[in-house]
Structure formats: structure tokens, C-alpha cells
Amino acid sequence: MSEAAVRSTAQGAGTGIDPDLMKKVDAVIEQYRGNRGALIPVLHEVQEIIGYLPRFVQSKIAEALGVSEAEVYGVVTFYSLFTMKPAGRHKIGVCLGTACYVKGAAALLEAVKQAAGVENDDVSADGRFSVEVTRCIGACGLAPVLTIDEDVYSRVSPESVSEILEKYE
Amino acid sequence: MDTVKLTIDGKQIEVERGTTILEAARLVGANVPTLCYHPVLGGGGACRVCVCEVEGARNLVASCVCPVNDGMVVWTNSKAVREARRTVVELMIASHPQDCLTCDRSDTCELRRLASRLNVREGRFTREKKASPKDTSSPSVVRDPSKCILCGRCVEVCSSVQGVGAIGLANRGIETVVAPAFGDDLADTKCVACGQCTAVCPVGALIVKDDTDAVLDALSDENKHVVVQVAPAVRAALGEEFGLPAGTDVTAEMVGALKQLGFDAVFDTQLSADLTIMEEGNEFIERLKSGERLPLITSCSPGWINYMENFHPDLVDNVSSCKSPQQMMGAVIKTYYAKKAGVDPSKIVSVSIMPCTAKKFEAKRPEMNSSGYRDVDYVLTTRELASMLRQVGIDLKSVQSSDFDSPLGESTGAGEIFGVTGGVMEAALRSVYFALTNKPLENLELHPVRGFDGIREAEIDVAGQKVRVAVAHGLSNAEELLRRIESGEKEYHFVEIMACPGGCIAGGGQPFSQDPDIKSKRASVLYAGDRAKKQRMSHDNPAVKKLYGEFLETPGSEIAHKLLHTTYCQGEKCSEKASANIKEAS
Numbered sequence: 001m002s003e004a005a006v007r008s009t010a011q012g013a014g015t016g017i018d019p020d021l022m023k024k025v026d027a028v029i030e031q032y033r034g035n036r037g038a039l040i041p042v043l044h045e046v047q048e049i050i051g052y053l054p055r056f057v058q059s060k061i062a063e064a065l066g067v068s069e070a071e072v073y074g075v076v077t078f079y080s081l082f083t084m085k086p087a088g089r090h091k092i093g094v095c096l097g098t099a100c101y102v103k104g105a106a107a108l109l110e111a112v113k114q115a116a117g118v119e120n121d122d123v124s125a126d127g128r129f130s131v132e133v134t135r136c137i138g139a140c141g142l143a144p145v146l147t148i149d150e151d152v153y154s155r156v157s158p159e160s161v162s163e164i165l166e167k168y169e
Numbered sequence: 170m171d172t173v174k175l176t177i178d179g180k181q182i183e184v185e186r187g188t189t190i191l192e193a194a195r196l197v198g199a200n201v202p203t204l205c206y207h208p209v210l211g212g213g214g215a216c217r218v219c220v221c222e223v224e225g226a227r228n229l230v231a232s233c234v235c236p237v238n239d240g241m242v243v244w245t246n247s248k249a250v251r252e253a254r255r256t257v258v259e260l261m262i263a264s265h266p267q268d269c270l271t272c273d274r275s276d277t278c279e280l281r282r283l284a285s286r287l288n289v290r291e292g293r294f295t296r297e298k299k300a301s302p303k304d305t306s307s308p309s310v311v312r313d314p315s316k317c318i319l320c321g322r323c324v325e326v327c328s329s330v331q332g333v334g335a336i337g338l339a340n341r342g343i344e345t346v347v348a349p350a351f352g353d354d355l356a357d358t359k360c361v362a363c364g365q366c367t368a369v370c371p372v373g374a375l376i377v378k379d380d381t382d383a384v385l386d387a388l389s390d391e392n393k394h395v396v397v398q399v400a401p402a403v404r405a406a407l408g409e410e411f412g413l414p415a416g417t418d419v420t421a422e423m424v425g426a427l428k429q430l431g432f433d434a435v436f437d438t439q440l441s442a443d444l445t446i447m448e449e450g451n452e453f454i455e456r457l458k459s460g461e462r463l464p465l466i467t468s469c470s471p472g473w474i475n476y477m478e479n480f481h482p483d484l485v486d487n488v489s490s491c492k493s494p495q496q497m498m499g500a501v502i503k504t505y506y507a508k509k510a511g512v513d514p515s516k517i518v519s520v521s522i523m524p525c526t527a528k529k530f531e532a533k534r535p536e537m538n539s540s541g542y543r544d545v546d547y548v549l550t551t552r553e554l555a556s557m558l559r560q561v562g563i564d565l566k567s568v569q570s571s572d573f574d575s576p577l578g579e580s581t582g583a584g585e586i587f588g589v590t591g592g593v594m595e596a597a598l599r600s601v602y603f604a605l606t607n608k609p610l611e612n613l614e615l616h617p618v619r620g621f622d623g624i625r626e627a628e629i630d631v632a633g634q635k636v637r638v639a640v641a642h643g644l645s646n647a648e649e650l651l652r653r654i655e656s657g658e659k660e661y662h663f664v665e666i667m668a669c670p671g672g673c674i675a676g677g678g679q680p681f682s683q684d685p686d687i688k689s690k691r692a693s694v695l696y697a698g699d700r701a702k703k704q705r706m707s708h709d710n711p712a713v714k715k716l717y718g719e720f721l722e723t724p725g726s727e728i729a730h731k732l733l734h735t736t737y738c739q740g741e742k743c744s745e746k747a748s749a750n751i752k753e754a755s
């Protein structure tokens with residue numbers, strides 16, 4: 001393993017970030033070293049690679065660009081585009097819009113969390129799923145609606161959730 | 170000059186292009202209220218308290234950031250303007266805690282004053298704001314985010330003036346807060362404890378940690394021998410707290426007030442400033458001769474020391490090993506003085522009055538106990554001293570004057586100018602020159618190192634050798650000076666760095682002021698004090714000579730090293746280690 005990879009594995013340890021991806025992240029950050037004005041593009045590129053912006057990555061970016069951690073954190077928390085939460089391999093969305101809610105989306109959300117093994121709207125321990133609550137996706141006729149990645153499931157009952165999830169590895 | 174003609178409140182005026190409406194309005198005598206805008210820091214554009222009406226413009230404009238235009242017609246006090254300002258303040262108050270009676274900033278709060286000025290008499294709105302807990306992790310600064318009005322001044326001072334960036338704006342909308350990155354405690358950031366943020370916060374959201382109760386309790390304890398030392402900059406500013414004009418020297422009244430408070434002895438940190446020059450001068454001469462570890466960098470500003478440890482640990486060998494004058498005095502009090510006065514050092518409570526909040530941090534460093542006891546037990550800022558005097562009912566204006574006590578009360582003019590940027594350098598050069606040439610400098614006043622330019626330099630011929638020195642104040646200026654040194658662009662023998670812009674006279678614990686000339690006014694007290702002193706070179710201080718003769722032997726002796734010098738923290742985990750220690754100690 002190259003020195004950089006060893007370093008990044010060590011720094012990414014326990015974060016579940018793939019060492020190869022971490023190498024790419026390091027390369028992006030290095031490319032902008034000392035460039036204070038590049039904060040938003042760097043954050044964007046890094047998030048494209050690993051899906052989120054964990055604390056240790058923000059610290060790395062701050063150090064490399066020469067800005068304070070407070071500034072990086074400020075930008076990350078200001079734009080809704082950025083997230084500090086990891087995403088699972090599959091993103092489950094549960095619509096809590098009015099129509100879905102009326103048709104029992106709250107119970108559906110509970111069932112999804114249980115089946116996916118996710119606490120609050122985080123990622124499951126095995127990294128397989130993350131769950132997020134979405135606003136109305138405009139499929140009210142099909143309520144309640146569940147999305148997984150690009151797939152849309154309509155009129156989902158809480159009992160059918162486990163079966164649906166099985167299709168996603 | 171490129172100028173612009175406009176009309177403000179019916180008055181014609183011609184001003185330089187680029188002037189803001191606010192500045193132009195003040196020229197015609199219109200006193201437009203402001204809140205986020207700060208006359209020294211600038212900034213603005215966040216609160217909209219300063220709105221004015223511009224004919225033809227769709228909305229009211231924020232006058233503190235809006236530049237004038239040719240032919241503009243401005244109204245600073247129309248009905249629409251008054252209503253808008255009042256609404257802005259009402260909205261701020263709606264989510265502000267209503268504990269003005271017991272707030273640290275009760276008497277000095279800019280928001281409270283503004284509400285009173287605009288005659289805001291009832292809150293039309295109420296808005297629940299998420300309760301945010303106080304952050305008391307730092308020994309110097311307390312954050313109370315629930316009081317923050319998001320003016321942005323602290324962020325500006327911390328990131329631009331000090332180059333630290335310990336706090337910043339986070340989140341958005343109603344969730345917006347000023348906080349350290351990741352919502353951490355202040356003690357876990359690279360905060361250098363300079364307190365500059367507390368000096369500019371208009372409300373009670375950033376305040377200095379209050380230690381007055383502990384000191385008053387010690388004063389009422391008959392079993393304690395309570396001594397106090399006072400830094401030079403305090404006497405140059407304390408009068409402002411009691412309504413005296415800025416630039417009034419209140420040394421004698423201040424000492425009198427401290428005696429009336431009941432301190433058993435009142436000592437002068439200016440004496441230990443002289444002592445610092447003896448030790449640091451000696452260190453400098455050694456390094457100058459050997460050519461090693463140059464430039465020597467001063468160590469009397471604890472905010473700078475924190476900055477060095479957090480951001481430039483590689484410079485640790487260049488920084489003088491001298492403790493700050495506060496800590497030197499502390500160590501001497503619990504050894505030399507204790508013995509002379511026949512007091513058990515364990516019974517001594519050592520208090521210091523400082524313009525500085527980082528000195529609170531410094532006093533808590535675990536290694537500051539070379540006397541076998543804490544060198545300094547409590548540090549109060551100038552503002553806290555004023556508060557303590559008010560608590561007891563002492564008015565500085567009517568107090569009986571007094572002199573510092575022996576054996577640690579005598580000082581030279583060199584010790585006095587320690588309190589202003591450039592002063593430590595000037596004091597050191599006076600004695601170093603004498604030590605190397607056996608005669609005093611022709612002109613003791615070294616004007617090239619005086620003044621308030623961010624970075625100043627000078628070259629002095631000492632016995633045929635050209636000694637190059639530089640001075641920086643405010644940490645972003647210090648950062649630039651260090652960059653020049655580290656890149657090899659500049660070479661110096663001796664460098665003075667003070668964390669606060671202006672030096673101790675404008676420390677984070679000094680009285681609040683928005684006077685753009687405040688630094689020169691306070692500095693003039695110290696420079697006048699220097700001129701009036703019998704001795705103006707540290708090595709001439711009779712009390713210091715006696716101290717060496719009876720106790721410390723010579724500068725750099727073993728005992729001097731043990732009591733007056735220190736070591737710094739090095740390496741990656743430096744700041745974390747330091748803050749962990751501090752947390753444990755406090």
C-alpha cells in the first residue's frame with residue numbers, strides 16, 4: 001500500500017469509508033491546497049465521492065485550504081446541498097406529504113426503520129440503507145409512497161416492507 | 170478628489186465617492202442609530218437598525234453599507250424609517266432572553282440602550298428560540314448563545330483581526346448560531362483566549378468569566394494574606410469606568426482603591442516587567458553572541474503564546490523561555506516576599522489585575538507552580554476590578570490616593586511602556602544597548618517601534634553590530650510577520666508579538682470603547698509615565714537590584730530559571746493537551 005493510502009485508511013478508520021475513495025478525496029483536497037476561495041467546489045467534489053462530509057474530512061479540508069474549521073462547518077451547515085450524515089448504499093425515502101400521511105405513512109415509516117435497522121434518520125449499521133423523510137413527491141394518487149434509489153413503490157402497507165427491502169443488497 | 174453631491178434631511182452636502190450614507194449623515198449631524206456596524210471594526214449590513222429612506226428606492230436601505238450616489242435624496246428620520254427601526258428592534262427582543270436585570274451587560278448592553286433610545290416600550294412579538302446552553306468550558310470567555318443577535322462582530326474580530334477562526338456562523342434561517350465548528354466547546358478549539366470577541370459583542374452573548382466573588386471571599390477570610398499586582402495598562406484605562414475622560418492616569422487612585430478594598434499588599438507588575446527585561450535581555454545577548462535560535466521572540470503575551478502553541482509549534486525554540494511578568498511576580502510573591510514578610514506562602518492568595526483575558530488561562534496552566542504553589546490564584550480584568558469596586562461602593566474619583574507597597578512596588582519607565590505595542594522591544598533595547606556598550610542609548614525613546622502600524626521594524630547599531638528588530642500586534646499581523654520570517658524574506662534578531670491590536674492597552678478585558686482614538690489616548694498615559702520616572706531603564710530599578718542581590722543572584726541563575734522561566738507545549742496534540750489540562754485545573 002502506498003504511504004498516502006496507509007495514512008488515509010488510518011484517518012478513515014472506523015468511518016467505513018473505502019480506502020480507495022479516501023485516496024480520491026485526498027487527491028482532490030491536495031489539488032486545491034492553499035486555495036481559500038475553492039471551499040465550495042472542494043466540498044462539492046468530495047461529497048460526490050463519498051456521499052457526505054464527515055468531521056475529519058472537513059478538518060482536512062480546512063487545514064489544506066488554509067481556512068478555519070468554523071468557516072468550513074459554517075458553509076456545510078448553511079447549504080442544504082451538503083450533508084454530514086453518511087448515506088447507505090440504498091436510499092429509502094418515505095413521503096410524509098399530506099396525502100401519504102392520511103393514508104398511514106407514519107406507520108409505514110416506523111416499519112421501514114425497523115426493517116432497515118435504522119435509528120433516527122441515519123444509516124444502518126451495515127451501511128446498507130439510509131432512510132429519509134421526503135416531502136410530497138407528486139404521486140398522491142398512489143399514497144402512501146416509498147422510494148428506494150430510483151424505484152417508486154405505491155400503496156405500500158407496513159407488512160410488505162421487509163419483502164421489498166430484500167431486493168436491495 | 171472624486172466627489173458626490175447629495176441631500177440628507179434637506180441639507181446639501183458634498184462628500185468623497187465611496188462614503189456610506191451613514192458617514193455622510195453623521196457629517197450633517199444626523200445621528201443614525203446602528204447596532205451591528207462597529208466604528209473600529211466596520212462590518213455592518215446584518216441588523217438593519219440603521220435603515221434610511223432614499224427617494225426613488227423601492228426599499229429602505231441599510232445606511233452603514235450603502236454608498237452615496239450623485240443627486241441622492243436621503244431621509245434619516247421619516248415615519249417609515251422610525252417604524253422600520255422599531256420593528257427591527259422589537260423582532261430582536263422577541264427572541265432575546267428578558268433577564269436584563271441580572272445580565273453581565275446590564276449597564277453596557279447596546280441592544281438595551283437602543284431599545285430605550287427608540288422608545289420600544291412593549292414587545293409586539295414573541296418567538297420561542299431553542300434554548301441553547303451556556304458554554305463555560307474556557308477559563309477566559311463564557312458563551313451564552315441564547316443572547317446572540319447575530320451581528321457578526323465576534324466572527325470578524327476572531328477570524329480577520331486575530332486570524333484564529335475559533336467561532337463562526339453555522340446553520341441557516343432560524344437555526345443560525347455563532348459557534349465553534351461542529352458545535353464543540355470553546356475550550357476544544359484553537360481559541361487563544363484573547364477575549365477580543367467579548368470586547369466587541371454588543372450584548373451578553375460573549376462575556377469574560379467572572380472571578381470577582383472568589384476574590385471578595387478571599388478578602389473577607391481572616392486566615393488569608395491577600396496580595397494583588399496590577400499591570401501597566403490597567404491604570405491607563407480604569408478611569409473610563411468611572412466617567413473620567415479616556416487617557417486619564419489613575420495610578421494613585423487605583424492603588425488607594427485596592428488598599429481600601431482590603432488587600433494586604435499592592436504590588437506593581439511593572440516591577441516584574443523590569444525583571445522580565447533582565448531575564449529576556451540576558452537571553453537575547455546570549456543568543457546574539459552565539460547566533461543561535463534567532464530571532465528571539467517575546468513571550469509576555471499569553472494570547473500569543475496560545476497562538477504559537479496552536480498554530481506555530483515549530484517556533485517553540487525561538488520564543489523566549491521567560492514567563493510573563495504576571496507569572497514572574499506570582500512566583501516571587503510566594504517565595505521572596507513570603508519570606509521577607511514572614512507569611513506562610515500557603516496562606517497567600519495572589520491576585521492580579523490585568524487588561525487581559527488570556528492571563529486567566531495562563532494562570533491556570535498546570536506548569537505555573539514553580540514556587541511550590543500556584544504562582545497566581547486569581548486573575549481579574551480591568552472591567553472586573555471596576556465591577557468589584559462598584560460592588561463595594563468605592564468610587565475611584567473620591568478615593569484616597571496611595572503608593573505601591575515595598576518591596577515589589579518600584580518600577581522604571583521601561584516597565585511602564587510594557588503595556589503598549591512596541592513597549593517591550595523598546596524597554597529591552599534600552600537595557601541591551603547599555604549592557605553591550607556600557608552607555609545608555611542617545612535617545613531612550615525609540616520612535617520607529619512606536620505607533621500602531623500593524624508591523625513595524627527598526628535597525629539599531631549596537632557596538633558596531635546592526636541589530637534588526639520587528640514588532641507586530643494583532644495576531645493576523647503577527648501571522649504576516651511570521652510568514653515573512655519563515656519564507657526568508659526578512660531576517661531579524663529580535664521580534665515582539667502582542668496578541669491584541671494595540672497591545673495590552675486594548676486587551677480583551679479593558680473597558681468597552683468605540684472611540685477610534687482610544688489606543689493613542691491610553692498609550693499616552695504610559696508614555697507620559699515613562700517620561701516622568703526617575704529611572705527609565707529596567708536594570709536601574711533599585712528594587713530589582715535588591716531582589717537579585719538578596720534572592721535571585723543573577724539573571725539566568727539556577728533559581729531565576731526555576732522561578733521565572735517556563736516551557737511550552739509542543740507537537741500535534743498540543744492544544745488538546747493544554748485544554749484538557751485547563752479543564753482539569755478549573
Ligand code: SF4
Pocket residue numbers: 310326327331333334335336359360361362363364365366367
Ligand atoms: S477569545 Fe479570541 S480567539 Fe477566542 S473566540 Fe474570542 S476572539 Fe476568538
Ligand code: SF4
Pocket residue numbers: 316317318319320321322323324347369370371372374375
Ligand atoms: S456573540 Fe455577540 S458579537 Fe458575536 S454575533 Fe452574537 S451578538 Fe454579535
Ligand code: FES
Pocket residue numbers: 202203204205206213214215216217218219220231232233234
Ligand atoms: S448597523 Fe447597519 S445593518 Fe446593522
